[in-house]
Amino acid sequence: MTIYDIAKEAGVSASTVSRVVNKKPGVRPATKERIELLLQKYNYSPNETARGLVMQSNRMIGILIADIRNIHYTDGVYTVEREFVRRGYCCIIFNIGSETEEKGEYIRVLGQRRVEGVVLIGSNFQTKEVEEAISQYLPKTPVVIVNGYLELPNVYGVLADERSGISNLVDILFAKGHTNLAFVNSYYTPSGSYKLEGFKEGLRRQGVEKPPVIYDTTASLEGAYEVTKLLMKEHPETDGIVYSIDLLAAGGGRALMDMGYSIPDQVAYTGVDNSIYTEVSTPKITSLDNKLPELSQMAARLLLDALEERKVTKKMLLFSAVVERETT
Amino acid sequence: MTIYDIAKEAGVSASTVSRVVNKKPGVRPATKERIELLLQKYNYSPNETARGLVMQSNRMIGILIADIRNIHYTDGVYTVEREFVRRGYCCIIFNIGSETEEKGEYIRVLGQRRVEGVVLIGSNFQTKEVEEAISQYLPKTPVVIVNGYLELPNVYGVLADERSGISNLVDILFAKGHTNLAFVNSYYTPSGSYKLEGFKEGLRRQGVEKPPVIYDTTASLEGAYEVTKLLMKEHPETDGIVYSIDLLAAGGGRALMDMGYSIPDQVAYTGVDNSIYTEVSTPKITSLDNKLPELSQMAARLLLDALEERKVTKKMLLFSAVVERETT
């Protein structure tokens, strides 16, 4: 059912139908009514593809994310999606995997779809490859990165100060008498290395001289469980563990309990994200709230500002905050 | 940058450019090469909107879901999205809220965008409103419902037998000597009422005559915590609780522990979804695996079959399975 079909049956031209569809003025009430009746009758709805072509605007935005199942990101996608839908946009979402080298390819596809804006969620978009893809395929499309940044004219960044947040975590552990700390990180991301830096900085600030105890693992309960057992075996003096994400803290906490440590007296530990895992896990996990929902909210706002040509902050920082629970 | 711009600079017509862009045969190698160089030079990528218009196909599919943050659904969205992207589609995802009356409106939008297929994730799409919206706005577009079904020619359904699954849970509890059971449900969905039926059926099968103990709460840790305390106060004889989702089991389990019950000896409990909560929570939760990922996988396959005009099963059922852990 096109505007022409309606026009023919109403005995008018397509332009007149277009006018009433778009509620433009200048149509005689009688004609208008006649047309509206037909629109109803046929359940007409304008073809957005055609509309997008002539209007040079399809009101679509693209969201790229490593993996929506990672609780770390789920909230972000949700927030961004809601914000845009409220404004009449719709969102194309791609889960692109965390290790993939195809980030550029997805950016190309978004370019080809002519999305009007892009949100990249996660610090792992802060790479040379992404930078090149953006300047190739989306040179004029506003792009905002949640927890990352790239030096391009059309890229905006909203970041959390995870680095200093983690060093605050170290302070808290020290204040409670835990001084033999270890850090457990998951696969490499820029965010992960900032966290590690924060850990080292915290130790330095506390006057610790010996080399820091650092372990890596996959981002899974099992990985954290195993690595924690290993850690405690190789460094039995450890009395505090900083995990780079809540999920690891949950898995690691389980290992500590299974090994018979009393929490938090003998060993204290902390997570990052302040996610639901902190409440589901027993004991409830002290966590660094890195403000992911707020970050995403800000990202959506920034992008909207850019799209509606208001003036936009290129880069901004939100402050994280420690939420103490039962593991410290 | 359009094919006309390229054509002009190459000294050929737009159709020739179109041919090389689409790798169609019948272009002299020399011309082809010349054009390809220009395509590279300008980073040309065909406008999908225009292409979609003329081809009458935009390779977009729509996914509707109550709330992507609900772990219950996250996996499903992920699976469906991955499956379609692999086939060159892209997905428009809408979080429409669980109580909202706007389901029809979102379906209208998908129709207006002329998506080629739709996946509805969650039994809460099994309503009259959705049925009407589909027959109005998507009368010929294939739609598949994950864990639901509607009697329309273009609607397909993939369901889990949660009802009998729950009654199996009841059997297991009885087998372990827990005979004073209670059921804790969250907000109303068709799935929720099937689960409740399963619970009642299980009791009946076990020869229980007295009216079942049933509580309702919001789908949250706190809700489950409070309602469990209330339940145990009002029915102190209870020695087994079937929660309708893992999240509730996690919250309720916490309440039971805080009240000093030993798990599973004094009180056993179970969840549904076999989600990560079962492993993060302590003790690890026995759960009904309702095969959500498989369901979503099947849904994607069905839709793909429909799109590619293979013959398609209208409605199918997957069998759930109990995964025993530490709470039974």
Next chain:
DNA sequence: TTGTAGGCGTTATCAG
């Protein structure tokens, strides 16, 4: 092998 012409469903401009 290449170009021309028509059309996909809209919107917008400009006459009438």
Next chain:
DNA sequence: CTGATAACGCCTACAA
């Protein structure tokens, strides 16, 4: 108030 007409960017017969 209404109707031609020309875009929008691309694809595809058909003709050359």
